[in-house]
Every structure is written in structure tokens, then in C-alpha cells.
Amino acid sequence: MSTIARNGEIERLLFDNGAALVGFAELGDLEPAGLPRAVSIAVAIDANILQGIKKGPTAEYFGEYNRLNRLLDKLALICQEYLKGLGYNARAQTTTIAHQSDDLATALPHKTVATRAGLGWIGKCALLVTKQLGSGIRLSSVLTDAPFLCGEPVTESNCGNCTECVKHCPAGAVKGPNWSLVCERSEIFDAFACRETARRLCKENFGEEITICGKCIVVCPYTKKHLKRI
Template sequence: MREDIPFSEQIKAQALDLGFMSCGISEATFLEKEAPILENWLNNNYNGKMAYMANHFDKRLDPRLLVDDAKSVISVMLNYYPEKDLFADAPLKISKYAYGQDYHSVIKEKLGRLLEFIVENSEEEINARVFTDSAPVLDKAWAERSGLGWQGKNGMLISKQKGSFFFVGEIILDKVLTYDQASTANHCGTCTKCIDACPTDAIKSANVIDGSKCISYLTIELKDEVIPNAFKDKMEGWFFGCDICQDVCPWNRFSTPANSSDFVPHPDLSNTEWTELTEDIFREIFRHSAVKRTKFKGLKRNIGFVNTI
């Protein structure tokens, strides 16, 4: 370990070497500001049928309940913006985040390597866990506290330099580090492009999202046999996820293509006839993709519902 460079800075440098686009550190404390926001969101049933969002309420707000004696939260961002929008002019569309490999496994592997670096170079034993959108952690709140960006009116974390097409993950650990200044400025201003563009009116107001109306929820999280007819002709062709609110965001003019082979699209992704999708083709294209979460039956449901040709 370089004695002339603070350990927190070494951690950030290692994160960049591993391929993360940004890294910030915040103190592991109770999320006091977020507590009433989360409570109101749940009370309004904006979680739809995502019952798990109401579980572990206290753990979502206090990382010390996830890692004993937690002191720090290391937040990272991983770019997934593609070289080309494969579905820009297509009648049926898949969200850009699902073009390549499942981000859960990609981030988990990189965070695991970052934690190995921390453990190997720390003078004391470390108790820590890595998180990749698979546990009760408010990822965007911690990234905001770590100075990586602000939460826009569409609920996405936005960076002035990098836009919003990135994943967020974190390491919670019982080691005191040097903390970054939290992002306090909101640079959305009077812009309402994301609110105006949402075809299902899922964005109720600035940073208040009715998840039960979001196209991503309807095509991924909702496991019902059918999608409610109220959304017929409002999906704009999106059959897995949705990028509308990000595509119209002015800050995404600063998005640059990811330099990772992990998110290179499957070669057949842009030339598949989705209305004729078979289970074999589904397994081949989405073997390592987040799309497999819907299973073949779920994806066929989505395609049938949004297809207006």
C-alpha cells in the first residue's frame, strides 16, 4: 500500500482500474431525509405488487443493520451506455441496460475484487458486504451522499459529467474512511422533459414515481398473467424495460459508450423477429442477460401486449 496516498484515494483509484466510471464514499448513518419519503411512497402503494419493497424497512434506511458496526459506504457507478441504440427505430424495444450481460453478476464480480483489494491492504480485519441491487439498500441515496450525482425528477441518479446510463453498487464496511461531500444541488431546474414524455404518467411529480405505472415495472416486475388493459397502446413498443425518461434527459448528451466487453450486445439481439420468438432462441440470446428474469412466458406476454402491428 502506498503510504503517501490516503487509503480512501487508493480505493477510488482501484475502482477506476476495475472499470467503474466513478467512486465515492459516505458515512454509514441513518438515512433521515429518505425515511419519510420511503414511508409515503409505500403508503401510496407506488410499489405496486413489489411487496418486497415494504420488507426490511429499517434495513433500507440504516446500513448498520446490514453490516455490524458499519462505518462507511463505498458507492460505485458502472457505465452501460451502448455504442448504438439498437432499437431507436424499431417497433419493439428493449432497454439499453439489458443489451449485454446481467449487470448483477458483472458488478458483483468487480465489487468482489475491490473488496479483496481493501482487505489485503487494510491494517485491521474488515467486515463488509457487497450489494448489487439485490438487497434492501437505497443505492441512489448512498451514491448521492457520496457526491456522485443527484436524483432527477425521473428518480434516476444523474451526473453532470456522465448523464444517467449507469448502474450503481456499493460496499458497506466497518472501516472509517475519508468521506466525500454529498450532492446537494439539483441541476434539473425547470426542465420537465421526463415528466412530459412518460406515456403512462408514472412520474407523478419531481422525484415521485408511481412504480405501478412504470413500463419497466409492467414488463419486468409485474408477474401477472396479463398486463392491465389501461396501459394498452401506451407502451410505445417497450417489451422489456423502458428508456424514455433517460432518452429525453438533456444531461444524457454527455453519455459516452461503455468500454467494457461485458455489455456488448448479443449478435442476434437487433435482428430477431420478436413476434416469432421461440424458447430456444430466448435461451440462446438471453442466457447471460437480465432479460431472463421475465422467463420466456413473461417475455411473450409482453411482446403480445405491446405489439400493435
């Protein structure tokens, strides 16, 4: 099978099963375990549920978060098994496999894979922002040695002078500078402040102490543009 045919087969498989965006990334030396490429998978957060979190996280958003995590794990495993069936090595970075450390980081974040695949850039709020769906997505990735036609990596921010997520973050966690390839997360975003506030808001709004909020998603003009279209 040619590389273009393989890309097309995987896209069809993933779109048919509920993916919203699919990309292919050349990882170079980013992948510690030595699998040189990855499939980046995005699913869309339900538009009505997103509209509902303008004033803070809701129980419905928590339900959607769980539904999309299950869907992403399913998509990543479908992709992994398909690639293994072709004789390649493949490892789905499912929610049970990708562990975060005490400093709230994983070995190879899905967002890094997504920028390498050309799906979008890292916004001032530290989320992946795409031209098609803004940041109203959740992500997964599958590491592999299968040869693909890989996307052009995104290396610059498209946020420009926008400050919507800086102004509206209830934790004051979004610091303001634009993302660049060489910046540390802590230069643009305070992950601990975000986590603490999100957990407090969830406890206040629906009695569960979990880390979801997403105000930075709904105020983003790229997300708003997508929500207007549907």
C-alpha cells in the same frame, strides 16, 4: 495507510476493472446493520445501446443490463475482498444480497449511497443523475467500517425546470416535482406504473417479460450531453 491513500488505492482498483465513477459515503444512521460508510460504484451503459432504446427497450439493452450487473457484482466483490484484506469489515451489496420487498424497495438503495457519496442527485424520474454521465449508469455499493475521506453529500436536485422525463415516460410514472431529501419516492414517481409498462414493452419488443425500459435515461439532457461527447 492514510485515509487519502486508501481512497486512491480503491479508486485505482475499481477504475482499472471497469468502474466509471467511484465515491465514498458517510452513512450515519442510514445503514441498519451498523456499517458506517460505503463505497459507491457506477458503471457506464454502452452509448450505442443507449441510443438504441429511444423508441423502447431492446434485446441488446437486456444483454447490456445483464453484462453490467455481472460487472458490478465483480467490482463490489473485488472492493469487499480488498477491504477485508486490510482487516476491515466489508459487505458488497451484490444483486444476490440486496433484496427488494413487495413495495419495490431495498433496505439501503444504491442511489441513496450515491447521493451521500456526492456522485449526483435524484432526478424527477427517481434515477441518480450525474454531471459526468447523466443517468446512463448502473450502480452498486459496498458497506464497510474502513475509514475514508468521504464526499460532500448532494442534498438538492439540479433538474431545475426541465420536464423531459415527465413528458416522455410511456407510463406517465414521473409526476413532476423535484426530489428533495425529505420527499417519499411516491411523491415524485409511481414505481408500479413504471414496472407494469416496462414489462409490457419488453414483452412486445423482444418477447421477454422483464422490467427494463430506460426512456427516462436517454431523454435526460445530462445523459444527452454525455452521449454527444463520445
